[in-house]
Amino acid sequence: MMDLRALIDDPSVPVVLRSTDTSPFGRKVRMALLVLGLADRVTLEPADTLDTADSLRVQNPLGKMPCLLIAGEAFFDSHVILEMLDGLAEGGLLRAQGLARFRALTRARLADGITDAALLVTYEHRFRDPAMASDRWLAHQRSKISRALAVFEADAPDPTRADLVTITLAACLGYLDWRQPLDWRADCPGLTIWLDRFAQTNACWAATERTLK
Numbered sequence: 545m546m547d548l549r550a551l552i553d554d555p556s557v558p559v560v561l562r563s564t565d566t567s568p569f570g571r572k573v574r575m576a577l578l579v580l581g582l583a584d585r586v587t588l589e590p591a592d593t594l595d596t597a598d599s600l601r602v603q604n605p606l607g608k609m610p611c612l613l614i615a616g617e618a619f620f621d622s623h624v625i626l627e628m629l630d631g632l633a634e635g636g637l638l639r640a641q642g643l644a645r646f647r648a649l650t651r652a653r654l655a656d657g658i659t660d661a662a663l664l665v666t667y668e669h670r671f672r673d674p675a676m677a678s679d680r681w682l683a684h685q686r687s688k689i690s691r692a693l694a695v696f697e698a699d700a701p702d703p704t705r706a707d708l709v710t711i712t713l714a715a716c717l718g719y720l721d722w723r724q725p726l727d728w729r730a731d732c733p734g735l736t737i738w739l740d741r742f743a744q745t746n747a748c749w750a751a752t753e754r755t756l757k
């Protein structure tokens with residue numbers, strides 16, 4: 545069986561990312577591809593998670609994007625994909641070792657958890673009749689977002705770097721700006737500046753801006 549490196553190096557092997565350009569988890573992967581110099585190797589193929597006929601549901605039975613297809617084999621979720629890409633690029637996203645590595649992985653998961661909670665707020669509005677929306681559930685999710693944002697507000701990573709933690713946090717904040725589950729900019733002035741700095745110094749930010757407004 546060919547190994548991953550050989551598959552990626554073989555231009556006849558298709559590498560496809562199933563994701564819309566609005567998905568915050570997909571944006572993480574797209575930013576990572578750019579940072580690691582792998583973007584040209586991957587074809588972006590949008591997915592519709594609500595379309596029962598979309599092959600995404602076969603590729604990832606959970607019906608979630610992003611999903612990376614290498615020679616037709618599916619790899620998900622975004623954590624797995626980033627780990628795979630990082631390995632291919634010999635550690636460009638996460639150079640830390642030992643305890644520092646697990647601290648960084650935990651921080652990245654924290655930022656992803658904000659995005660997860662924000663998505664649940666979005667879905668509560670999207671899938672439920674307004675009269676049925678649970679204020680208690682929405683408050684529960686918003687409190688996760690607030691607590692986790694406070695951690696980053698108190699101790700933000702270096703915004704001039706594009707690594708696992710900063711990419712994950714930037715994708716998360718971009719999603720909060722779009723979907724507005726709460727007014728994060730009012731609560732987190734430091735992170736507002738942080739995102740500006742990240743955007744100014746890392747070309748992967750502008751290059752992955754969603755086209756849908």
Ligand SMILES: N[C@@H](CCC(=O)N[C@@H](CS)C(=O)NCC(=O)O)C(=O)O
Nearest residue numbers: 567568569593608609610621622623
């Ligand atoms: N933990 C997953 C989360 C992926 C996820 O929730 N993606 C959203 C779009 S941003 C999705 O596919 N939602 C459709 C659904 O939940 O059915 C990851 O990191 O990839």
